[in-house]
Structure formats: structure tokens, C-alpha cells
Amino acid sequence: MTVRTRCFQLLLLWCCAQICLTQIDTKGFTGTETNDGVWVSSQAQEVLTSRLTTIFLPVVYIIVFVVGLPTNALAIWVFLFRTKKKHPSSIYMANLALADLLFVIWVPMKIAYHFNGNNWIYGDGLCKVLVAFFYGNMYCSIAFIACISVQRYWAVVHPLSQQQRSSRLAVSVSIAIWVAVWLITIPLYLYDQEVRARNLNILTCHDVTRPSQKKIAAGYFLTMGTLGFVLPTVVCIISYILMLKSLRNSMSDPTIAKKRKKAVVLIITVLLMFLVCFTPSNVMLLVHYILLLGEAENNLYGFYITTLCLASLNSCFDPFVYYFISEDFREHVKNTFLCRSERTVERMRVSFSALKYSKKSNTYTSESGNTQSTEC
DSSP states (O other), X not given: OOHHHHHHHHHHHXXXXXXHHHHHHSSSSOOEEETTEEEOOHHHHHXXXXXXXIIIHHHXXXXXXXXXXXXXXXXXXIIIIIOOSOOHHHXXXXXXXXXXXXXXTTHHHHHHHHXXXXXXXXXXXXXXXXXXXXXXXHHHHHHHHHHHHHHHHHHHHOTTOSGGGOHHHHHHHHHHHHHHHHHHTGGGGSSOOEXXXXXXXXXXXXXXXXXXXXXXXXXXXXXXXXXXXXXXXXXXXXXXXXXXXXHHHTTTOHHHHHHHHHHHHHHHHHHHHHHHHHHHHHHHHHHHXXXXXXXXXXXXXXXXXXHHHHHTTHHHHHHHHHHHHOHHHHHHHHHHHTTOOHHHHHHXXXXXXXXXXXXXXXXXXXXXXXXXXXXO
């Protein structure tokens, strides 16, 4: 055997080895499928056993649960039992709080999963439910935030319009969003979310995709990312740009300029919160599944699941957005904490409306001449 022939054989063996390694290592979190699981790549093993997924992610989810559960429950209580006039914006915010609450109540399972070394012990059915609620919450939240954006734009530009006061339209739109989102999440129940990582001997939930099912998963999430995120984001941005333009045109009136500036700051804050929470996760979702579908090298999964985790922080931020957006919501929360009934609040409102307020003395004066100070 000549040296040339020997070199050619070695080169051929090296090429075959590279092809085999490529089949194992460069499909994202898929790997080589067997009858009872998937042999995942070394990069996948590193992520699934790292402190990122076993410590950092569950700590973030604990914050989401501890903050999101009471605040969203309080928000729903206020919208349902303390708010008499159901304005369209309050209807959308109530539905947003409900979507957040439905997600938060499942978070303890996700916390236990990550603390258990990414080993799912609750069965494939609950894994599918958890994944469906996770993505259902995200796209419900995005849709209702888009509705709130359009509603606020309509209220600013057309304040006397009957349409912007119609609660019937808001209820119809809300029902349509719930039905659409939950119909769209049905495919998540149709393929395996619980997959055994053979070389780690753990059952993963949504972290490993079977190679035979990757086209279904990639096609589904690429469609969801486009329809569920890109389109509502465009609606939000256009609504806020037009709203800012309308507010800027009315800044010439000094009597309302201060309120308008406050509204502008609030609009920019809400838009930034929306973009920070949802843009990284959805962009990474699209990138991850494009790479998975194209069988390209994918070293971004750790960043992808981190951005998905950070997107869940939106469930904590939303109640504080309600607080700053709605003056009525602030009053209802304050009265709830002070244990004031609706009758007591109404009685106080009637009594104060009968008083004349003096800015110079910072007092209320009744018609009989009695004076009450506003200071405690």
C-alpha cells in the first residue's frame, strides 16, 4: 500500500467521522433518535446540566410566581368586583391579567423541573399542558397589549367616539383572541414534548426535539412567531407612533401640556417594556427553529431559553402597568387595601363633592362655612 493510498484512506475516514459528528451535534437540541429517546449532543448536555438551567432559570421563575400570583389575582379582583363601569381598556386589562394568572399558576412545576436537573417527573400530559399555557400566555399577552394600544390610540385621537366606549366590541374581541390562541396551541398536544435524553438519563420537557418531529415543531413555531408576535408588534408600534404624534400636536395648550407629557412618558415606558420582554425571546425563537430546520450549527439554545424565561417577567410587570395607566385602578387598589366597601367609597365621594376646594388654604369648605383640612 502506497503512502498516497494510505493518506487517501485516512482522509476518507476523517470525512466520514465529520459527517457522523455533524448528524449528532449540529441539529440544535435533537441528536440521534432511538426507540426510547434521543442521544443529545455534548453542547446540549452542557446546557441541560449547567447552572443556567438548574439555578438561574428556577430563581427567575420563583420571582415570577411570588410577584405575579398575588398582583394578578388582585388585578382580576379589582376589575371584576370593584370596577362598576366596564370600559374597553379595563376589559382588555382584565383579560391580560387572567392570561398572566393562568400562566403563573403552572410556574411551580417549571421551577421543580429545573431544580430537579431538567428531569420531568409529572408525565407527558402535564408537560404538554405546561408548554401550551406558556406559549398561550405569551401570545395572549401580546394580543391584548396590542388591543390596549389600539384602544388608547382611539381614546386619544377620537375621545368622543362611541366606538371607543363600546364594551360589547371589547368583549367580542377578547373572546375571539382566547378562542384563536387556544386553537393555535392545539398542535402542541399532537407531538412529543416529553423526550428522554438517553446519555443524561433524564426526561426533558420541551428542551429536546425528536429529529423525526423537528419539521413539525419548526413549522409550527415559525408560524406562531410571525403571526403571534410580528403582526401585533407592528400594530403596537404604529398605534403608539400615531398616539405620540397626536399628543405632540396638542402640546401647544399649556393647560393640558403637563398631562400630555405624563402620557407620553407612560406610552414610551409601556412600549419599551413590551419590546424588552417579548422581542428577544421571539427573535431567538425564530432564529432557533430556522437553524433547527436547516440543520445548521446551533449554539444559541442557552440564550434562547434564557430569553423565554425573561419573557415570563412580563407577568410581573403587567399589574404595575395597570396601576400607572388607570387612575380608577389605583383608587380601587387603595380602597381594597384600606378595606373600604363600595358603599363607603361612594359616600365619601358624595360628601367631598359637596365641598368647595381652596388651593390657597389647601382646605375644603362646605356651604355652611365649616372647614376641613386635607392634611391628616
